[in-house]
Amino acid sequence: MELDPSAVQLLSEDGTFTEHPEYPLGLSDADIIGLYRRLILVRRADVEAINLQRQGYLKLWGPVFGQEAAQVGSAAALQPGDRAFPQGRQFGVGLTVGIDPAEMLSVWRGEIQGGGWSVEASGIALYTFPIGSQAPHAVGYGMALQRDQKNAAVIAYLGDGAFGTGDVHESLLWSALYKSPVVFFCENNQYALSNPVERSAPLPLFRRSEGFGLPGVQVDGNDVLGCYAVTARAARRARAGEGPTLVEALTYRIGPHTTSDDPDRYRKADEVATWRMRDPIIRMRDFVLGAGLVTRADLDAIDQEAEVCATAVRAACVADPAPVQPVQMFDHVYGTRPQHLEAERRAWLAFNEETQATS
Amino acid sequence: MTTFVTALNTALSDSMKADPRVLLMGEDVGDLGGVFRVTDGLIAQFGEDRVLNTPISESTLVGAAVGLAMGGYRPVVEMQFDSFVYPAFAQITWHLSRFRYRSRGQLTMPVVIRVPYGGNIGAAEHHSDSPEAYFVPTPGLKVFTPSTPSQGYALLREAIEDDDPVIFFEPKHDYWMKEDCELTQREPNAPGARIAGEGSDLTLVGYGPTVKLCVAVREYFAQEGVSIEVLDLFKLNPLEINLLVGSVTRTGRMVVVHEAPVFGGFGGELVARAASDCFAALKAPPLRVGAMSTPYPAAALEHEYLPGMDRIVDAVDASLRYGVTT
Numbered sequence: 281m282e283l284d285p286s287a288v289q290l291l292s293e294d295g296t297f298t299e300h301p302e303y304p305l306g307l308s309d310a311d312i313i314g315l316y317r318r319l320i321l322v323r324r325a326d327v328e329a330i331n332l333q334r335q336g337y338l339k340l341w342g343p344v345f346g347q348e349a350a351q352v353g354s355a356a357a358l359q360p361g362d363r364a365f366p367q368g369r370q371f372g373v374g375l376t377v378g379i380d381p382a383e384m385l386s387v388w389r390g391e392i393q394g395g396g397w398s399v400e401a402s403g404i405a406l407y408t409f410p411i412g413s414q415a416p417h418a419v420g421y422g423m424a425l426q427r428d429q430k431n432a433a434v435i436a437y438l439g440d441g442a443f444g445t446g447d448v449h450e451s452l453l454w455s456a457l458y459k460s461p462v463v464f465f466c467e468n469n470q471y472a473l474s475n476p477v478e479r480s481a482p483l484p485l486f487r488r489s490e491g492f493g494l495p496g497v498q499v500d501g502n503d504v505l506g507c508y509a510v511t512a513r514a515a516r517r518a519r520a521g522e523g524p525t526l527v528e529a530l531t532y533r534i535g536p537h538t539t540s541d542d543p544d545r546y547r548k549a550d551e552v553a554t555w556r557m558r559d560p561i562i563r564m565r566d567f568v569l570g571a572g573l574v575t576r577a578d579l580d581a582i583d584q585e586a587e588v589c590a591t592a593v594r595a596a597c598v599a600d601p602a603p604v605q606p607v608q609m610f611d612h613v614y615g616t617r618p619q620h621l622e623a624e625r626r627a628w629l630a631f632n633e634e635t636q637a638t639s
Numbered sequence: 640m641t642t643f644v645t646a647l648n649t650a651l652s653d654s655m656k657a658d659p660r661v662l663l664m665g666e667d668v669g670d671l672g673g674v675f676r677v678t679d680g681l682i683a684q685f686g687e688d689r690v691l692n693t694p695i696s697e698s699t700l701v702g703a704a705v706g707l708a709m710g711g712y713r714p715v716v717e718m719q720f721d722s723f724v725y726p727a728f729a730q731i732t733w734h735l736s737r738f739r740y741r742s743r744g745q746l747t748m749p750v751v752i753r754v755p756y757g758g759n760i761g762a763a764e765h766h767s768d769s770p771e772a773y774f775v776p777t778p779g780l781k782v783f784t785p786s787t788p789s790q791g792y793a794l795l796r797e798a799i800e801d802d803d804p805v806i807f808f809e810p811k812h813d814y815w816m817k818e819d820c821e822l823t824q825r826e827p828n829a830p831g832a833r834i835a836g837e838g839s840d841l842t843l844v845g846y847g848p849t850v851k852l853c854v855a856v857r858e859y860f861a862q863e864g865v866s867i868e869v870l871d872l873f874k875l876n877p878l879e880i881n882l883l884v885g886s887v888t889r890t891g892r893m894v895v896v897h898e899a900p901v902f903g904g905f906g907g908e909l910v911a912r913a914a915s916d917c918f919a920a921l922k923a924p925p926l927r928v929g930a931m932s933t934p935y936p937a938a939a940l941e942h943e944y945l946p947g948m949d950r951i952v953d954a955v956d957a958s959l960r961y962g963v964t965t
């Protein structure tokens with residue numbers, strides 16, 4: 281799938297920057313270098329996660345490879361008080377707002393559910409694995425912010441596949457009706473597991489907004505500056521009480537759906553090769569170097585930092601300093617444990633003591 | 640040797656060959672062949688006309704199946720994992736299960752909803768549930784769950800030929816189970832339960848993924864000179880209650896095993912039937928073994944959460960020792 285003629289692009293494939301009259305960038309040189317740095321960190325940590333999965337330290341991994349610009353650019357537009365509702369692949373969003381990558385991996389180690397980070401401190405809600413079901417949460421959270429006059433924005437991350445669900449469409453409607461301050465950020469990586477977006481969306485996804493009464497815009501999802509500028513503007517609108525926006529970032533999932541997937545069964549190698557050429561990092565590197573924002577030595581230093589980060593992620597996974605205790609499964613089911621559950625917990629403890637004593 | 644996946648795949652293929660009105664619909668059921676490969680090769684064999692690789696729209700998958708059934712088709716819907724059937728719960732309980740009743744027999748709903756269920760595969764959240772207790776009590780709905788490849792074949796073909804809607808729970812942990820068997824159809828309306836191993840001291844009841852555990856427990860006790868009868872319930876609704884009542888009346892003891900949490904689980908229905916229909920014969924209170932009454936936990940904890948052989952053995956022991964003073 282190719283970009284819509286109306287798509288916003290600040291950084292072209294060859295690294296040329298062009299201002300957009302409606303989407304001013306408004307970033308300092310240091311901010312721009314910061315975006316590049318995050319792209320590199322996310323790419324490197326993602327590769328490390330794939331390796332960790334292969335070596336058995338993670339049960340599963342959903343790679344970000346290829347989608348770094350969409351995640352970093354959009355998340356960089358978040359401000360304190362804003363809230364993001366991720367789907368399941370938004371590792372790069374968490375890293376961009378400064379969550380410890382190891383905390384984002386604990387779910388994939390199979391030790392906890394939802395997420396290992398502080399939602400309040402990070403502003404990132406838990407992963408949502410049932411596709412599309414986080415969209416109404418984002419709308420409702422936005423309604424709460426609005427009632428409390430918080431002037432903050434909510435961003436709902438949605439895959440292209442999520443646009444098959446009723447929840448997402450009902451959320452678009454609600455957001456427009458109640459002017460909930462939501463940015464629906466669709467990371468269109470062109471596949472929902474094996475289903476290509478051409479087979480699930482008869483028209484470009486951003487155009488679905490119109491019928492629900494909210495603006496929609498497509499942005500080049502491999503252009504980190506474009507993703508930032510478009511999200512920042514939508515978030516400003518939301519914070520100012522002007523209502524929701526649907527943003528479609530067109531990108532591509534270079535890797536498998538997850539480490540259990542075999543994409544050769546459903547897509548052609550030359551399509552993947554074409555999109556590899558449109559790598560979001562290469563064009564940004566060309567730009568920051570060409571514009572004289574950084575030297576090669578600066579880039580090397582960033583690569584070095586990414587290595588250190590990857591090493592730390594690996595160490596945290598391998599050491600597993602606080603493995604989860606089985607008896608914790610009985611905690612947090614309710615505020616007060618009901619009789620039947622307390623009885624099960626006691627029986628479980630007694631049974632385990634008994635079997636340990638006899639073995 | 641035939642795996643569960645091959646048996647189910649063959650059942651789909653044979654049903655589609657036998658009846659051009661059988662359609663498959665689901666997420667990733669096309670070129671990928673489904674995440675468990677149950678539909679492998681079917682899109683190549685039958686074309687996109689009969690194998691619909693759909694968007695992620697579980698509610699509409701079932702709702703559209705209802706409409707297709709009204710139009711004379713026999714849709715087989717695949718849910719990718721157990722808990723993703725929940726968005727379709729309303730269509731199933733409002734419509735699929737009720738059209739025969741509310742049309743006073745004018746309409747039938749020959750729809751099968753295939754649901755891989757159960758845990759023990761180290762999966763992510765929402766990929767390991769055993770939701771049968773949400774569906775079994777729904778009037779008008781049938782609920783099947785095979786425990787072996789050959790049974791899977793026969794039961795799926797029967798479900799597709801049935802004019803009533805069937806929720807077909809497939810024990811996903813056993814997709815790679817192998818059996819030396821022939822794949823043959825059963826007679827229509829054959830009983831929905833079988834004795835998977837005869838015995839006289841206690842009736843151990845399982846279904847789907849717990850049948851293999853019950854059989855292993857039976858072998859374990861055989862070495863101790865205890866004779867256990869294993870009952871495999873492959874239809875939870877309609878329930879073959881006479882086989883259960885007969886067995887428990889003979890043995891006087893019953894233990895039910897399922898992967899779903901015990902509290903409010905289907906085992907409660909079986910225990911209630913044993914208590915009311917076999918009261919005089921009971922030598923010990925019927926017991927249930929199942930998962931803890933918590934949400935399905937993270938994968939690292941699932942072995943502590945699910946009923947394993949050790950907990951089944953413990954329950955059988957407790958039943959056998961009941962009333963014996965040492």
Ligand SMILES: Cc1ncc(C[n+]2csc(CCOP(=O)(O)OP(=O)(O)O)c2C)c(N)n1
Binds near residue numbers: 411441469473719
């Ligand atoms: C309600 C629901 N149905 C099915 C699934 C199984 N599933 C997991 S991810 C996925 C594809 C999601 O595609 P998309 O929304 O484009 O996100 P991406 O994986 O591309 O990031 C599917 C079908 C699910 N998680 N939830």
Ligand SMILES: [Mg+2]
Binds near residue numbers: 439441467471473
């Ligand atoms: Mg996608």
